[in-house]
Amino acid sequence: MSTILEVKHLTKKFDDNEVLKDVSFELKKGETLAVIGSSGSGKSTLLRCLNHLSPPDSGQILLEGVNINTPEIDINSIRADMGFVFQDFNLFTHLNILENVMFGPLRVRGLSKKQARQIAAAEIKRVGMIDKIDSYPAQLSGGQQQRISIARALALKPKLILFDEPTSALDPELTGEVLSVMTALANEGMTAIVVTHEMGFARSVADKVIFIDQGLIVEQGEPKIMFATPRHERTRLFLSNFVRLE
Amino acid sequence: MVSFFDYAIEILPEMLSGAWVTLQLSVVCITVGIFFGMILGVARVYSSKFIYWIVTAYVEFLRGTPCLLQLFFIYYGLGDMGLLLKPILAAGIALGINTSVYQAEYFRGAIQSIKPGQMVAARSMGLSKWKSIRYVILPQALRLVIPSSSNEIIYMFKYTSVAFAVGVPELLAQADLTGAMNFRYFESYVVAAIIYTIMVFAVAKIMSTIEKKVTIPGLQLAQ
Ligand SMILES: Nc1ncnc2c1ncn2[C@@H]1O[C@H](COP(=O)(O)OP(=O)(O)OP(=O)(O)O)[C@@H](O)[C@H]1O
Numbered sequence: 001m002s003t004i005l006e007v008k009h010l011t012k013k014f015d016d017n018e019v020l021k022d023v024s025f026e027l028k029k030g031e032t033l034a035v036i037g038s039s040g041s042g043k044s045t046l047l048r049c050l051n052h053l054s055p056p057d058s059g060q061i062l063l064e065g066v067n068i069n070t071p072e073i074d075i076n077s078i079r080a081d082m083g084f085v086f087q088d089f090n091l092f093t094h095l096n097i098l099e100n101v102m103f104g105p106l107r108v109r110g111l112s113k114k115q116a117r118q119i120a121a122a123e124i125k126r127v128g129m130i131d132k133i134d135s136y137p138a139q140l141s142g143g144q145q146q147r148i149s150i151a152r153a154l155a156l157k158p159k160l161i162l163f164d165e166p167t168s169a170l171d172p173e174l175t176g177e178v179l180s181v182m183t184a185l186a187n188e189g190m191t192a193i194v195v196t197h198e199m200g201f202a203r204s205v206a207d208k209v210i211f212i213d214q215g216l217i218v219e220q221g222e223p224k225i226m227f228a229t230p231r232h233e234r235t236r237l238f239l240s241n242f243v244r245l246e
Numbered sequence: 247m248v249s250f251f252d253y254a255i256e257i258l259p260e261m262l263s264g265a266w267v268t269l270q271l272s273v274v275c276i277t278v279g280i281f282f283g284m285i286l287g288v289a290r291v292y293s294s295k296f297i298y299w300i301v302t303a304y305v306e307f308l309r310g311t312p313c314l315l316q317l318f319f320i321y322y323g324l325g326d327m328g329l330l331l332k333p334i335l336a337a338g339i340a341l342g343i344n345t346s347v348y349q350a351e352y353f354r355g356a357i358q359s360i361k362p363g364q365m366v367a368a369r370s371m372g373l374s375k376w377k378s379i380r381y382v383i384l385p386q387a388l389r390l391v392i393p394s395s396s397n398e399i400i401y402m403f404k405y406t407s408v409a410f411a412v413g414v415p416e417l418l419a420q421a422d423l424t425g426a427m428n429f430r431y432f433e434s435y436v437v438a439a440i441i442y443t444i445m446v447f448a449v450a451k452i453m454s455t456i457e458k459k460v461t462i463p464g465l466q467l468a469q
Pocket residue numbers: 014017019037038039040041042043044045046
């Protein structure tokens with residue numbers, strides 16, 4: 001499989017706070033990459049740097065071989081190709097479910113209403129929410145809202161999707177429906193980077209996992225191997241918290 | 247001396263023509279006010295520092311001076327400088343500008359009450375800042391602003407009576423005229439008051455109907 005994303009020596013500071021220090025990794029088409037690490041380690045910042053919601057200070061981000069971390073790049077077209085799923089969904093409050101998912105094809109891709117509606121209906125079906133097409137976000141549970149926000153990202157036909165703790169704002173009984181949508185996507189060959197505290201998901205669904213601590217990638221590799229035999233003390237300590245919790 | 251009712255009927259044509267002018271003047275001012283209020287409100291939240299300061303100074307300056315002064319400035323002041331406007335036009339401009347800065351503040355408040363995540367979500371999909379404002383922020387702000395905006399609209403509706411001071415034949419002017427001609431100010435003012443009340447009631451009703459029509463579950467100002 002071809003490399004879709006290559007990140008080289010990425011750094012990001014907020015004032016004096018070095019949040020990302022020389023982060024490098026790569027991702028192949030169709031892979032799911034899980035990013036794990038404790039709170040404040042820089043996971044969200046990493047995702048937000050990739051699509052310039054938070055512009056990085058230095059380093060390269062190669063999307064299909066093209067460096068997108070240069071001033072000349074049209075960041076809006078890059079963002080349209082990188083879906084983003086937020087912890088707190090951020091569905092558009094004033095639009096119903098159909099309109100939310102149509103939004104990308106219609107307003108960003110500039111497709112006709114008819115085409116946008118077709119794409120949206122297909123994506124809503126894919127996340128199993130077709131019966132809620134006329135509801136407004138506030139009328140849905142958190143899990144349902146997150147599934148729709150995944151459909152909204154998919155409707156742009158992105159090259160990859162960035163998930164920032166997609167289940168952290170959900171009640172425990174609602175995480176399953178979202179994780180199963182994400183698992184199905186991974187099986188269908190969607191490329192994704194998933195920041196998560198769901199170690200079960202990281203272990204069984206991800207092709208690759210990165211453990212990040214204080215802005216540095218401490219360890220990366222195949223999840224089954226890393227979870228069974230972490231090579232670094234910090235990884236071992238981090239994972240042991242979850243073993244105790246699970 | 248004819249009874250109040252007969253007198254009221256007698257002056258009704260003049261009073262209704264005044265009411266019609268009041269209505270026209272109000273519609274113009276309110277439309278101008280909402281349109282520019284929206285632009286100024288957006289500018290106060292989303293523009294560069296430089297434009298922000300210009301807009302802020304403009305808004306604060308106009309909020310800090312009396313409406314009547316603004317009207318006199320545009321009618322007599324500019325008239326002195328050679329720019330002679332018809333009274334109704336001068337009043338439309340002065341009152342429209344005046345109400346727009348209040349509307350601007352309501353729009354600013356409405357925009358700032360929208361969760362930042364709405365803008366971030368639109369930007370993360372690759373939408374430009376201005377399109378995000380157009381398609382995400384404004385449709386929400388326009389709904390959120392209705393309650394406070396309605397108050398300003400009703401206030402403005404009554405406040406068009408200051409146009410009387412530059413000779414616009416609106417409702418208050420007509421009450422004054424008929425009162426003076428018949429030496430019956432008391433009754434004339436009562437008729438004017440009744441007409442104002444009916445019109446304001448209708449405006450309030452229209453606003454609350456609009457508010458209900460465009461309401462969306464989950465989209466309202468935090469209490
Ligand atoms: N906009 C910002 N301005 C200043 N500092 C920031 C900003 N965003 C993040 N930080 C800082 O960067 C560091 C990393 O934050 P980040 O949100 O990336 O962590 P995280 O790994 O996603 O944590 P969590 O698991 O809690 O979401 C923190 O110290 C945080 O305070």
